[in-house]
């Protein structure tokens with residue numbers, strides 16, 4: 001659509017008079033409050049005038065009524081303000097633009113009703129020319145929360161009320177550009193651009209558009225032939241009966257008799273027919289080819305500026321506008337989704353509009369910050385789940401480089417099987433899809449249109465799809481509802497197979513089956529609720545190696561936890577139920593890759609590594625022979641620099657820079673590293689070579705020299721040794737009278753633990769239900785037999801779960817210098833088919849405030865989400881806590897070789913593992929995490945809580961999606977591990 005930013009306009013944002021009524025039927029009171037526009041009345045925490053609060057539901061409707069009926073009690077906001085009409089606007093066409101509102105709005109000017117609008121996420125524009133007067137005017141907007149439209153806005157998100165986007169007035173000439181649709185394409189050679197402009201010049205007051213000219217030009221390409229980008233409107237006049245008319249009739253007879261059945265109509269025939277027939281007044285179609293353009297892609301978002309002018313018959317420019325365009329092609333060909341001819345990968349995320357203070361009312365800066373954050377973690381694609389975002393969002397995606405699935409504002413989840421076939425909603429479906437496309441058609445970032453989310457598949461979708469295909473044949477369609485339950489189905493509704501939450505095996509099976517006929521791009525996968533995103537690496541291993549799989553969109557970007565002020569003034573991240581809602585879906589809204597304050601969850605690091613622009617691997621590490629694969633599709637790696645370090649026992653012993661040759665897109669090139677530390681181990685300790693790929697120049701999202709990717713490879717090493725004990729060693733007997741190990745600086749002795757504070761996945765996926773049934777949370781040691789031989793002490797423990805399941809646990813303790821070694825063996829009975837962990841848990845003195853570990857880090861990792869560098873890391877124990885909105889297991893590290901927990905003087909304990917193990921050293925007990933409902937309730941227990949796990953279950957994604965893979969589950973039977981504790 002035409003960009004209105006360049007028109008004469010005034011903003012109506014700011015403070016409005018406001019009343020919140022309990023129903024549209026309630027009479028207006030005499031007292032007005034005030035409210036900022038845009039803002040949501042449900043997010044005005046400071047005011048007690050606004051009784052209506054946020055409600056969070058997922059699929060269920062927040063009330064019981066059936067469509068299209070809504071509750072009698074229906075919050076109704078009346079907004080009013082004055083404005084002065086600028087001098088000089090009289091005699092012009094004046095339009096009121098209402099950017100977004102929830103869910104239905106009625107506009108009045110000077111007490112007269114102008115019109116009504118639904119479709120909360122696309123602007124409504126009202127021609128108010130007839131309603132305004134010179135000088136002071138009053139505008140009133142009534143916004144009602146629930147309407148028939150609510151049933152197709154049943155997205156999984158907070159229900160709010162208010163005006164979410166800007167309100168403005170703009171003025172145009174009485175003859176004006178009413179519609180303006182640009183499609184910029186790219187021919188096969190990838191350098192010839194195509195530009196197609198469809199416009200409509202309209203007028204009010206019955207003014208003729210005759211001889212008005214529309215002229216377009218591209219600022220950066222002044223040589224593009226003006227003739228092709230300019231057209232003047234002529235008024236049709238019926239031909240008079242002349243000899244020429246007879247000739248014209250002959251040509252049109254040829255046309256009617258089917259002479260041009262094959263479509264090959266000669267130009268003169270076409271001209272003759274046009275002379276005979278009326279054409280739509282005001283319609284303009286411009287079309288041209290432009291050589292040597294720089295293609296747009298998310299990797300290289302090259303944009304051009306299209307200027308548009310409307311010129312009156314006297315040659316005066318009466319309207320100007322401009323928009324950014326980018327030349328690129330999108331095509332689905334068999335199993336390939338091609339952008340500029342390349343089967344690009346979608347490193348995507350689903351993004352809702354969210355701000356923890358303002359709900360869904362966002363500034364351009366908010367949106368820009370979201371996108372910059374996504375860039376920092378190597379995302380290149382966004383699905384605007386589940387509605388069109390503010391127009392500025394796509395401008396930013398064009399500029400920064402993101403592939404966008406633009407999704408229509410349709411979700412009828414609670415009535416998934418009925419509304420899609422209910423003709424009462426037919427026009428709403430077509431309108432919502434159609435208006436989105438009309439607004440966003442010029443954006444190069446928009447690469448697919450989505451018919452909405454989770455609304456079944458019905459006639460209303462078919463109608464919307466037909467409109468979309470006819471109106472914009474340049475883009476494929478996306479609709480998950482089309483293929484739900486049958487990936488062979490609904491070719492009319494979707495050009496891609498876009499399932500939600502499929503298993504890794506299923507996507508591979510589809511893509512490699514002979515029946516696959518479309519590319520598969522997961523519209524949602526890897527549900528990021530709490531401590532989640534297990535098996536992301538397995539998805540990508542399959543995606544990268546299977547033709548026809550092109551990535552997907554993680555669910556989702558944000559944890560939607562608005563900041564809520566408690567009666568005592570403290571704050572918390574709220575979720576469903578926290579505002580007193582009776583019907584709600586708990587913390588299911590907190591399922592993003594970033595916390596409510598937009599800081600990244602640990603899972604982001606996993607994703608960033610997967611989506612890195614290049615991948616380095618060893619040809620033969622010990623001889624310094626490596627190779628690098630450029631994962632880009634359009635550009636080489638010249639904007640990056642690669643350097644390396646060699647570490648021993650987590651400390652750097654050598655480093656250097658790689659002289660990188662030119663690496664063309666999708667190509668692998670070998671390179672060499674030279675260091676005397678590569679081949680033979682000089683001293684004990686494990687050695688690794690780690691490459692880091694950094695950005696040479698600064699980008700809008702990161703300063704120069706920011707790491708964008710890394711790879712690590714093991715080098716030949718010699719093991720660290722632990723000195724054996726002398727006879728005098730004080731640790732020869734470490735057991736107390738109860739047969740429990742007495743730890744130096746210990747507070748709670750090591751106990752067997754099979755349980756963790758359930759993650760959201762554990763809870764919603766019902767693993768936690770099993771753990772409760774098995775009684776794993778509370779276990780008692782019911783028996784303990786101690787036996788001693790010359791070198792070691794053996795403790796045979798019997799543990800009993802709270803529901804009576806017995807577990808045998810043997811500890812063999814051997815002294816070493818300054819400490820002791822414990823060999824653990826646990827036999828899980830057959831009934832325990834899926835426990836959280838098999839490990840020991842103990843507590844140390846809280847004065848040991850710091851932890852150093854040699855293992856994966858620095859971020860939290862779990863067995864099925866463990867892409868992390870093996871290095872030596874230092875942290876405070878306090879910082880090991882990860883504040884998941886609903887507290888749960890956190891702070892784990894995979895592959896820990898040793899760790900030290902020390903006090904301010906550097907003294908404490910060191911624990912060395914027999915083989916790398918899952919370890920956590922945190923300030924919190926699992927039971928306290930499990931019993932808390934919000935992160936702010938979690939208080940450090942005062943001790944240092946240590947877990948050393950012989951086995952730890954993967955985290956999976958089963959809060960919505962597949963559980964972890966069998967290889968990350970813990971099987972019954974014997975589990976053994978070993979740890980050695982020394983005092984330091």
Ligand code: IPT
Pocket residue numbers: 058155156386453454500501524527555588591960
């Ligand atoms: C699916 C929805 O599309 C999304 O809005 C959100 O609810 C997500 O999953 C889960 O957080 S719905 C699910 C029932 C597949």
